[in-house]
Amino acid sequence: MVTDSRDARALRTAGRLNEPRPARVEASFDGTPRHVNHVGVALVREEWRVLDRWWTEEPVVRRYFEVVLETGENTVVFHDGAGGGWFSQRGA
Amino acid sequence: MIACLSIPGFELKAALRARPSLSLRPAALAPEAGREPLLGPVTAAAEAAGVRPRMRLGEALATCPQLVLVDPDPAAAELAWEEIVRSLEDAGFSVDAAGLGIAYFETRGVERLYGGLEPALKRALAAAGTHWDARIGAAGRRFAALAAASVAKPGQLLVVRDDEVGRFLAPLPLTLLPLERQRYDELEALGVRKLGQLAGLPGGAVAERLGPDGRRAWSLARGGASARVRGRRPPAELVESLEFPEAIGNELTLRRALGAVVDTALARPERRDRFVRKVALGARLVHTGSGGGGSWRRTLTLREPSADGDRIRIALAPRLAELPAPVLELRLELVELTEPSGRQLELLAAGAEDRSRLSEGLRQVRASTGSGSVCTVVEVAPWSRIPETRALFVPRDD
Numbered sequence: 137m138v139t140d141s142r143d144a145r146a147l148r149t150a151g152r153l154n155e156p157r158p159a160r161v162e163a164s165f166d167g168t169p170r171h172v173n174h175v176g177v178a179l180v181r182e183e184w185r186v187l188d189r190w191w192t193e194e195p196v197v198r199r200y201f202e203v204v205l206e207t208g209e210n211t212v213v214f215h216d217g218a219g220g221g222w223f224s225q226r227g228a
Numbered sequence: 229m230i231a232c233l234s235i236p237g238f239e240l241k242a243a244l245r246a247r248p249s250l251s252l253r254p255a256a257l258a259p260e261a262g263r264e265p266l267l268g269p270v271t272a273a274a275e276a277a278g279v280r281p282r283m284r285l286g287e288a289l290a291t292c293p294q295l296v297l298v299d300p301d302p303a304a305a306e307l308a309w310e311e312i313v314r315s316l317e318d319a320g321f322s323v324d325a326a327g328l329g330i331a332y333f334e335t336r337g338v339e340r341l342y343g344g345l346e347p348a349l350k351r352a353l354a355a356a357g358t359h360w361d362a363r364i365g366a367a368g369r370r371f372a373a374l375a376a377a378s379v380a381k382p383g384q385l386l387v388v389r390d391d392e393v394g395r396f397l398a399p400l401p402l403t404l405l406p407l408e409r410q411r412y413d414e415l416e417a418l419g420v421r422k423l424g425q426l427a428g429l430p431g432g433a434v435a436e437r438l439g440p441d442g443r444r445a446w447s448l449a450r451g452g453a454s455a456r457v458r459g460r461r462p463p464a465e466l467v468e469s470l471e472f473p474e475a476i477g478n479e480l481t482l483r484r485a486l487g488a489v490v491d492t493a494l495a496r497p498e499r500r501d502r503f504v505r506k507v508a509l510g511a512r513l514v515h516t517g518s519g520g521g522g523s524w525r526r527t528l529t530l531r532e533p534s535a536d537g538d539r540i541r542i543a544l545a546p547r548l549a550e551l552p553a554p555v556l557e558l559r560l561e562l563v564e565l566t567e568p569s570g571r572q573l574e575l576l577a578a579g580a581e582d583r584s585r586l587s588e589g590l591r592q593v594r595a596s597t598g599s600g601s602v603c604t605v606v607e608v609a610p611w612s613r614i615p616e617t618r619a620l621f622v623p624r625d626d
Contacts, residue, residue: 155616186613
């Protein structure tokens with residue numbers, strides 16, 4: 137079949153980099169993570185909150201933790217205050 | 229013979245393709261944001277309810293409270309019109325697209341192909357498709373062909389022979405002439421309401437009273453000058469689109485996305501060695517309160533043909549400020565490209581070898597992993613506090 141040489145269209149769908157991924161987190165009474173994906177947390181290095189897009193129907197309410205796991209791995213997890221659940225995320 | 233294919237209210241019909249149920253209800257094309265609040269074309273039901281095209285919005289809503297305003301969708305209209313023009317070209321007609329919904333072509337070259345004038349015009353009507361209610365007028369001169377098309381019924385062919393032109397044009401209204409509103413009013417005040425009445429006046433007197441526009445209108449009322457129709461050069465349509473995961477309203481983010489789209493379009497093999505003369509930037513917009521969603525489109529002819537991404541970006545970026553709503557998809561069309569000999573090139577481009585090795589490597593990766601597997605990371609909002617909105621990855625298939 138001969139394709140129409142004039143028809144040179146391309147639709148690209150952009151994806152998001154560093155999309156949050158669901159994580160299994162066990163938290164202590166004050167909300168800080170104790171286990172991330174069944175690995176114990178050795179140290180909480182930093183904690184911060186992000187409140188954004190509160191003027192939209194999809195506000196972002198997150199409590200981030202940068203933690204060092206017992207395996208020595210550094211990871212960032214957050215608790216989603218709007219939709220609930222824990223997520224890990226790179227690039228935070 | 230010169231033929232004119234006309235599709236009245238084309239922009240409304242194109243916008244209603246996504247919402248066909250509205251074509252039976254009173255509906256009108258809404259005014260564009262930031263422009264004078266005048267209605268565009270209206271449906272037959274709206275016309276029956278007393279709404280007229282170019283009516284003021286307030287007056288129209290007072291006349292017909294149930295009137296539905298349809299958001300203009302210029303990108304869809306351009307696309308649909310391009311399809312029709314290409315379909316005519318594929319049928320052998322050399323088309324001069326005068327605007328959305330109006331196209332001229334000469335029948336002389338194709339009459340023998342289709343066995344006469346009428347079969348050729350029927351073929352043109354068929355090429356336009358039945359959905360649009362196209363009609364065709366044919367005459368020896370361009371304006372007479374347009375006048376014939378404007379009085380023809382949907383799907384009808386109206387041929388006006390040279391010796392009938394005067395009689396045919398005489399009873400037609402002055403509104404067919406390309407004149408400013410105040411000129412019509414002036415002529416009406418003088419008791420001139422039909423083309424025949426204007427044509428009957430002495431040309432010198434009309435020119436003295438109405439100036440060069442009036443003189444031109446007078447000449448058209450007498451059939452117009454004879455001129456050949458020059459078929460267009462089909463556009464080298466090279467289109468790149470980028471669909472966003474969510475609507476983007478931030479201009480800086482859009483500028484970065486524009487940069488990515490420009491780079492990808494310029495890297496396309498079809499563009500190779502040619503320079504861009506004319507570009508069109510379009511966007512699919514987020515749904516607004518009036519419900520349509522719609523689109524936005526701007527075309528730009530570069531002062532000098534260029535294949536430099538930065539120059540094209542700089543030329544297009546100010547247009548992004550004109551976007552009326554957040555964007556779901558950004559679309560760049562390289563409408564006109566020069567021939568490869570259009571500019572003096574370097575004998576050996578700097579870094580060409582590295583680039584060709586890199587692109588060969590990427591080509592092999594794509595061949596083994598499939599289309600869309602090689603991506604470019606484009607920072608769109610590095611200042612954002614939400615990490616996943618800072619950068620996008622855009623598939624590259626060049």
